[in-house]
Amino acid sequence: MLRSRIFTRAMSSTGKPVLKNPKLLRDKSYVDGQWISASSGKTFKVFDPATCQEIGSVPEHTAADYAKAIEHAKKAFASFSKTSNRERSNLLRKWASLLTENSEDLAKILTWENGKPLPEAKGEIASCVANFEWFSEEAPRIYGDTIPSQNPNTRIHTIKQPVGVCGIITPWNFPASMISRKVGAAVATGCTTVIKPAAETPYSALALAYLAEEAGIPKGVVNVLTTNEHVQDVGREICENPLVSKVTFTGSTNVGRILMKQAASTLKKVSFELGGNAPFIVFEDADIDAAVDGAIASKFRGSGQTCICANRFYVHEKIYDEFAKKLAAKVSGFKVGNGLEEGTTQGPLINEKAVQKVDRHVQDALGKHAHALVGGKPATELGENFYSPTVLVDVDASMAVTQEETFGPLAALSKFSTDEEVIKLANNVEVGLAAYIYTNNNSRVHRVSEGLQVGMVGVNTGLITESALPFGGVKESGFGREGSKYGLDDYLVIKSVVNAI
Ligand SMILES: NC(=O)c1ccc[n+]([C@@H]2O[C@H](COP(=O)([O-])OP(=O)(O)OC[C@H]3O[C@@H](n4cnc5c(N)ncnc54)[C@H](O)[C@@H]3O)[C@@H](O)[C@H]2O)c1
Numbered sequence: 001m002l003r004s005r006i007f008t009r010a011m012s013s014t015g016k017p018v019l020k021n022p023k024l025l026r027d028k029s030y031v032d033g034q035w036i037s038a039s040s041g042k043t044f045k046v047f048d049p050a051t052c053q054e055i056g057s058v059p060e061h062t063a064a065d066y067a068k069a070i071e072h073a074k075k076a077f078a079s080f081s082k083t084s085n086r087e088r089s090n091l092l093r094k095w096a097s098l099l100t101e102n103s104e105d106l107a108k109i110l111t112w113e114n115g116k117p118l119p120e121a122k123g124e125i126a127s128c129v130a131n132f133e134w135f136s137e138e139a140p141r142i143y144g145d146t147i148p149s150q151n152p153n154t155r156i157h158t159i160k161q162p163v164g165v166c167g168i169i170t171p172w173n174f175p176a177s178m179i180s181r182k183v184g185a186a187v188a189t190g191c192t193t194v195i196k197p198a199a200e201t202p203y204s205a206l207a208l209a210y211l212a213e214e215a216g217i218p219k220g221v222v223n224v225l226t227t228n229e230h231v232q233d234v235g236r237e238i239c240e241n242p243l244v245s246k247v248t249f250t251g252s253t254n255v256g257r258i259l260m261k262q263a264a265s266t267l268k269k270v271s272f273e274l275g276g277n278a279p280f281i282v283f284e285d286a287d288i289d290a291a292v293d294g295a296i297a298s299k300f301r302g303s304g305q306t307c308i309c310a311n312r313f314y315v316h317e318k319i320y321d322e323f324a325k326k327l328a329a330k331v332s333g334f335k336v337g338n339g340l341e342e343g344t345t346q347g348p349l350i351n352e353k354a355v356q357k358v359d360r361h362v363q364d365a366l367g368k369h370a371h372a373l374v375g376g377k378p379a380t381e382l383g384e385n386f387y388s389p390t391v392l393v394d395v396d397a398s399m400a401v402t403q404e405e406t407f408g409p410l411a412a413l414s415k416f417s418t419d420e421e422v423i424k425l426a427n428n429v430e431v432g433l434a435a436y437i438y439t440n441n442n443s444r445v446h447r448v449s450e451g452l453q454v455g456m457v458g459v460n461t462g463l464i465t466e467s468a469l470p471f472g473g474v475k476e477s478g479f480g481r482e483g484s485k486y487g488l489d490d491y492l493v494i495k496s497v498v499n500a501i
């Protein structure tokens with residue numbers, strides 16, 4: 001029954017999504033305007049996390065293959081860095097409109113390899129379009145300054161120039177939008193790129209490369225190469241190759257630490273978006289129904305696998321029981337299944353390891369004194385990568401879920417009584433990406449937002465991401481801001497020109 005519904009909706013009898021434009025599904029890497037295999041001829045397999053069926057194979061590139069791509073990107077930089085800002089703006093606009101034209105197909109590919117429900121995948125593609133449009137609007141406005149000198153016989157002005165070749169390393173949880181936020185800024189500024197997508201989700205990245213080619217982005221500017229077993233050597237190559245000027249990475253804090261050490265050898269510019277452990281705080285004066293909706297949006301998007309997902313819920317003791325009951329009721333109404341099936345609200349996790357991590361957090365909490373209002377175990381009847389959306393109550397700071405990012409569909413609820421107490425609890429972790437607060441007290445909004453050690457605060461909303469938002473964290477969640485009016489800064493260097501007259 002389940003499979004037949006999936007197949008009638010989006011799949012052919014061969015198990016591949018029915019695409020209007022089959023050319024979007026690429027099984028080669030894109031380097032210097034050519035579609036290439038790995039120099040060894042080796043490939044690796046990619047699997048659908050919902051069915052565990054093979055999707056296909058893509059090239060298994062070595063560090064030496066990436067080094068060649070970096071050389072091409074360096075060569076392309078010589079001319080691309082000299083193009084006009086308007087020209088680059090137009091290229092980004094064209095790329096954005098091709099994404100819009102192909103958005104249904106791109107979303108299907110994304111769901112197929114990542115598992116998220118199709119409506120969420122469509123939302124992710126729309127966010128890529130928004131990122132490219134945003135940066136196409138920023139590109140013509142890269143201004144320098146005229147600065148009054150202390151010396152009456154000297155004039156100072158600054159120009160902003162592209163930093164150079166950018167190494168881009170991205171995760172599987174947003175296989176398209178994490179690339180678009182980085183490559184959009186790179187193209188806007190005149191940088192060239194070598195992109196390493198996650199091995200779990202290479203097809204969205206390759207489809208973006210295909211549309212870059214169609215948009216007329218010059219060869220060597222956008223290079224996408226896939227790798228799986230060589231990831232550590234490739235990471236080292238990107239970080240240590242002297243032709244690369246900047247490394248931008250989204251992923252886990254532990255890998256961020258490795259890359260930062262490696263990039264230190266050539267003192268590259270780095271910007272890192274790393275793991276989070278977002279607190280979601282509901283004060284006693286909050287609109288409880290709105291807070292429940294916000295909690296669902298923040299916690300369960302991507303089955304809990306976004307870096308800004310709420311991870312720790314702190315609910316005021318006066319409204320705790322009501323909030324918990326309402327949240328559990330909504331979560332029990334979720335439809336868990338294959339993301340390509342109509343009506344699915346929760347897809348699978350990316351792999352078995354992810355399921356094990358969620359279960360470790362759940363069992364640790366249950367083994368202490370937490371209780372499950374809903375869920376609490378893997379949903380093996382749906383497939384090996386599914387976990388039942390879970391709400392736990394009576395959670396406290398002794399449990400792993402409050403200290404580590406779960407990255408899965410587990411809402412863990414603790415009680416608090418005072419503002420000071422909850423701010424302390426919220427800040428008692430090493431990371432600081434996002435936080436959410438629900439309150440109708442305006443002075444509390446300011447006090448608490450200012451007291452939280454994070455890069456982004458959602459106030460009475462569980463959804464904060466958009467291209468206008470300076471996206472990024474503090475503490476061990478990394479540094480640098482993507483999107484927004486600041487999103488180009490990491491791809492530019494300021495040159496000061498001092499002119500004696
Ligand atoms: N801050 C953000 O914007 C953001 C966004 C998405 C994910 N994340 C974080 O990423 C984590 C989940 O994603 P993940 O499991 O893919 O993380 P990950 O760090 O394991 O992988 C991210 C990327 O790094 C690559 N990688 C892994 N080891 C590497 C190495 N030694 N050298 C070079 N590259 C290497 C992977 O192949 C992938 O492309 C979560 O902790 C999440 O919070 C953060």
Ligand SMILES: O=CCCC(=O)O
Nearest residue numbers: 173174306307308465
């Ligand atoms: O994982 C990163 C979050 C990205 C987003 O919210 O779109």
